Amino acid sequence: MKKTFLVSFLVSFLVLLLGFISMGCGNGEITKTGEESQESVGSNSSSASEASLASSDSTEPLTTTQTNVPTLFIHGYGGTEGSFSGMLSRFEASSFGKKVLTIIVQPDGSISETGDWQEQTNNPLIQVLFADNKNNEWNQADWIKVVLSYLTSTYQIDEVNLVGHSMGAVSSLRYLVTYGSDQSLPMVNHFVAIGGPFNDFVTGNEDQSLEALDLNGPLVISERYGDFSAGIQQFPKETAMLNVAGDVKDGSDGDGTVPLRSALAINYLMQTNGIEYRYEIITGSQAYHSLLHENTQVDQMVANFLWDIP
DSSP: OHHHHHHHHHHHHHHHHHHHHHHHHHHHHHHHHHHHHHHHHHHHHHHHHHHHHHHHHHTSOOTTTOOSOOEEEEOOTTOOTHHHHHHHHHHHHTTSOEEEEEEEEOTTSOEEEEEOOSSOOSOEEEEEEESSTTOOHHHHHHHHHHHHHHHHHHHOOOEEEEEEETHHHHHHHHHHHHHTTOTTSOEEEEEEEESOOTTTTOSSOTTSOHHHHHHHOOSSOOHHHHHHHHHGGGSOTTOEEEEEEEEOSSSSSBSSSSBHHHHTTHHHHHHHTTOOEEEEEEESGGGSGGGGGGOHHHHHHHHHHHHOOO
C-alpha cells in the first residue's frame, strides 16, 4: 500500500514538474513571438502608411495641406504660357494643387482670364501672363498689383502666394518692396524666387566668398540692388521667402545665365531685416536657368515651402 502510494506520489510530482517546465518554455516562446509580432506590426504599419501615402499622392486630395489661398506663377523675361506649364502639370499630377485660372495682363493694365474660380480649397494655382513679356520690372510690378487688385475685387481673395522665375522673381520682389504694405491688397503669405538676378549682371563680385556675401552683402551693387536695399523696409514682415538659385558646376558659378552671387545677393538684405527667409542652391546639369522650373527637386522644395508637403 505504501509502495503504491509512493509510486503515485512520484508520478504526480513528475507531472507537476513537467507542467512547470512546459509553462516556462511556453512563456519564453510567447515573449519571443511577441517581439517578432511587434516587429511585424511595425513593418506592416510602415507598409500600410507608405501605401496610404502613395494612394494619397495619386488619387486622394492632400487634405492636411490644402487651403483656398491661390498661388500665382510669374514667368521670366520673354516668358509664355509654356514657362510654368510643366511645373503646374506636375503639381496637379501629384495632387499638390489644381490650376484654376490663367490671367493675361495687357500693357494698359486690362485683364482677361480663362478658367473657373469657385471658392477652390485645393491649393488653387493661377498662371499670370504678361502680354508684353519683355517689359521692365517696374511695369511688371504694377501689373502684379493690378492682378492682385482684380482677384480681390472679383473673387474677394485676401491672401496669395507668389512664385516667380528669373525676371518674374525680380518683378515680384519689386512689387513687395513697393506695394507690400498696402492693406487694400491681398497679403502675400509666401514668396518663392527661382533664378532671380537680384543684383542684375554686374561684375566685380566673382571672387567674393558666399560667406562674405551673406555677412556683408555684395562688393559691387547694381542700381536694381540699390533700389531693393532702399525699399526693403516695405517688404511685409508676414511674408516668408524661399530663394532658389542654380549652379551648374562648370566653373561659371551660376546657372548659365544668372550668376550665383547675383541670385544670392538678396540674402544679406533679408537676413539683416528680420524677414523669414531661406535659400537653396540646386547643382548639376538640371540647374541651368531655363531648367530650374522643370527640375523635380525644385518642385519638391516649392511644394514643401508653400504647403508643407514632405
